[in-house]
Amino acid sequence: MKQDFGKVAVLMGGVSGEREVSLNSGKGVLAALRGQGVDAHAFDPAEEPLDALKGFKRVFIALHGGYGEDGAIQGALEIMGIPYTGPGVMASAIGMDKFRTKLIWQAAGLPTPDYVLLDEDSDFAAVEKRLGLPLFVKPAREGSSIGVFMVTQVGGLKDAFAAAREHGSLIMAEKGVMGGEYTVAILGDNALPIVKIEPATAFYDYEAKYLRDDTRYVCPADLPAAKAAEIQCGAKKAFQAIGGAGWGRVDFLMDDAGKHYFLEVNTAPGMTSHSLAPMSARQAGLSFEALCLKILAGARLG
Ligand SMILES: Nc1ncnc2c1ncn2[C@@H]1O[C@H](COP(=O)(O)OP(=O)(O)OP(=O)(O)O)[C@@H](O)[C@H]1O
Ligand SMILES: [Mg+2]
Incomplete structure (x- = not known):
């Protein structure tokens, strides 16, 4: 039996670097839900105030990245009292x-692969030695492989760190698996x-x-x-x-x-x-x- 979901907002777009991917995800979800008789509507939080979600019975989150996947929108929906798909505030943030x-x-x-947090004062040679090569350098809070670098050469970690640092403040080196x-x-x-x-x-x-x-x-x-x-x-x-x-x-x-x-x-x-x-x-x-x-x-x- 088909459940009556009421008026559903499919959240897509948003302000993160993954906006385009999210619009694609959202369009597919919207069409699928409508095709199944759900009263679903597109909602782009970058273009409409969240206040306009009042009156919706449920939210399908098809956002990716910052504000969509990190607990922020989940927190807003908690406060508004609108049930939403996927993990809650804490799991999203973690x-x-x-x-x-x-x-x-x-x-x-x-x-999970062995790793070391890096900063300007890290002993890069020692980290290379501990983790071995190849290793990966990445911002801890980015997505879509943005700012992820593979280090294959001895001495390459320092430059990879500098490059990753342009994409985030918390940078880690991880053993290549x-x-x-x-x-x-x-x-x-x-x-x-x-x-x-x-x-x-x-x-x-x-x-x-x-x-x-x-x-x-x-x-x-x-x-x-x-x-x-x-x-x-x-x-x-x-x-x-x-x-x-x-x-x-x-x-x-x-x-x-x-x-x-x-x-x-x-x-x-x-x-x-x-x-x-x-x-x-x-x-x-x-x-x-x-x-x-x-x-x-x-x-x-x-
Ligand atoms: N420790 C590792 N060993 C081998 N390959 C790795 C390692 N870390 C990252 N990679 C490669 O780099 C890619 C991107 O890294 P990762 O998944 O950690 O970040 P991300 O894809 O940017 O994050 P998200 O999936 O949230 O968008 C992985 O899909 C994998 O191909
Ligand atoms: Mg990944």
Whole structure:
């Protein structure tokens, strides 16, 4: 039976660097919900005051990045008393911060690549030695691979730090884990089939994510069933450890020995036609429309 969701706002656009991706996500979600008979309307918080959300019964958050994925809009919706999709204020804020996410995972005994916070006074040679090469340098609070640099040469860390520093204030160096990149979508209490990402570039950079069409995606990923189940279970724990609920995506890396390491959580994953959560849902037998309805049905406060 179809649920009566009332008047629904699909939040898209916004002011972050991921505005264009969000508009794409939002358009797809809007069309899917309308196609299913939901009274859904586009709402761009960059163009309308949030006050105009009064009267909506639910919100589908298709925003990415700052103000959309970091707890800010979630806080506003809490105050307005309008249920919204995806994780709440705290999980959204933590998920936006790769450093704090890793602190929680370490405390919870969940595997994540070794890392070091950097500043101007860091002993760059010592960090290279500790983490080994290749290593990755990234702002802790950016997205879309913006400001992420791979260091492959001895002595390269200092320049990579300076380059990353232009994109954020909190910079970390992370051990390169080079045996493959994967993602697990979480929907309610379930982990969906694992997707393997095979970029044609050296790593899954901005170009590979949004501009090139030669990135390969394999779903379900070719992993032994027991290993896949173990990782799905771990991904759910990794999501829940930061307070995640509703839906989201947990990315992980595999080393050459077949050990997995959780990389980061996306609390408002992409919902474009090329996005990974819809791909994984399809593999689980859920159409894009069905996925949108399930996510919307999970909208809540608190
Ligand atoms: N420790 C690592 N080992 C191997 N590859 C890495 C590592 N860290 C980052 N990468 C590569 O760089 C890409 C971008 O890094 P990361 O996912 O940490 O940041 P982001 O994509 O900018 O964040 P978001 O997914 O929130 O947009 C990853 O998808 C992966 O290809
Ligand atoms: Mg990423």
